[in-house]
Amino acid sequence: MDPLALIELSRCVAGTGPQREIEGGVHPLGISLSRRLERMYGQRIAHLDALVRREMLRGALDGIESGPAAGRLHRVRYRMQDVDEAVAHGLLLVDSVTGDFVFRHPLVRSVLVQLATPNERRAAHAQLARVHRHDVERRAGHLAVATIDPDDEVAAAMEEAARSATRRGGAATAVAWLTRAAELSEHAADRSRRLADAAFVAGQSALLDQAQELLDRSSACSGVAASSATVITSAYRGLYQDGDVKSTHHRVVSAIDSLREWVPSSPRAGA
Missing domain, CATH: 1.25.40.10 (Tetratricopeptide repeat domain)
Known part of the structure; x- marks a missing residue:
């Protein structure tokens, strides 16, 4: 599990995150860790501007770079632009080497795809x-x-x-x-x-x-001769x-x- 995600989740449980993540009176510890992360990221994605969500969706659907050069970052092949709002919401990071936006956690990508029509x-x-x-x-x-x-x-x-x-x-x-x-x-x-x-x-x-x-x-x-x-x-x-x-x-x-x-x-x- 990504340590960054665990940090965010602990902030969510403690009520110190950037925004309220848990609603409806359901305590986050009552569901699995991956489901808690999905819910947390899903609520953050829902607060994004529609243009930012579309840009992030393109990044999520274009796949992730592989090999030693990619390192541990979830570096996408599509270079997302104008998505600073997603960084502020804790969904993306900025690669310190290339300056590209990268996904904070693989679940961010999967939740983006699930939420899209x-x-x-x-x-x-x-x-x-x-x-x-x-x-x-x-x-x-x-x-x-x-x-x-x-x-x-x-x-x-x-x-x-x-x-x-x-x-x-x-x-x-x-x-x-x-x-x-x-x-x-x-x-x-x-x-x-x-x-x-x-x-x-x-x-x-x-x-x-x-x-x-x-x-x-x-x-x-029908009606086609064998090739x-x-x-x-x-x-x-x-x-x-x-x-x-x-x-x-x-x-x-x-x-x-x-x-x-x-x-x-x-x-x-x-x-």
């Missing part, structure tokens, strides 16, 4: 997507949450982010983003293709059960999970033959 969270993610417009993966991560209805532009952005994740070895992330891209696709053909691509990445990463599930979903898209990714993934799963060499070979050959029907024959030399 779904529309407020989506708006914050949409703003963060614009802030990170030059970072393919971070932008896609925020767009995935900010978007509800099918949107081909967002789906394409997530597909691009999946390729980036695949190149750096982030197979699980790539599968998740391709799956979300499929959900946001406006047309069945694109939905089937992206599900098949997700299945291919999952299969190559030995996530064979997930690959099969994605293949089934891809095939369920090469679907055929290869299905064959890969049959070969390495079931050891079915003969049937796997038959399926691949049949798929190649069916694809030939759609490819125009090459013109003869001199024709």
Whole structure:
């Protein structure tokens, strides 16, 4: 537990905090420590200006820096601005090295998110997507949450982010983003293709059960022919999970033959 939070909690119990934290006649020691902290921070957040709360929400939703450079401070990736009021309320601190605002305790972040409405969270993610417009993966991560209805532009952005994740070895992330891209696709053909691509990445990463599930979903898209990714993934799963060499070979050959029907024959030399 953060010592700073314990200090604040002790001040709250003693009645010496910056404002009254406990209301309704319920003694703070009657509930768990984390619940007491959540209540305390929630009451402080409720007193903030709406613009400050929105700025802090963006910081809470953008994640925390990791690694030795981050130290013990809850340093966010998004640089919050004009939130001095939150410092005065004991919700944020100022990093003495960088001068950035940092969260006083992880529960401040979680309470901010809990108190926000779904529309407020989506708006914050949409703003963060614009802030990170030059970072393919971070932008896609925020767009995935900010978007509800099918949107081909967002789906394409997530597909691009999946390729980036695949190149750096982030197979699980790539599968998740391709799956979300499929959900946001406006047309069945694109939905089937992206599900098949997700299945291919999952299969190559030995996530064979997930690959099969994605293949089934891809095939369920009515009126869409099987893609090469679907055929290869299905064959890969049959070969390495079931050891079915003969049937796997038959399926691949049949798929190649069916694809030939759609490819125009090459013109003869001199024709």
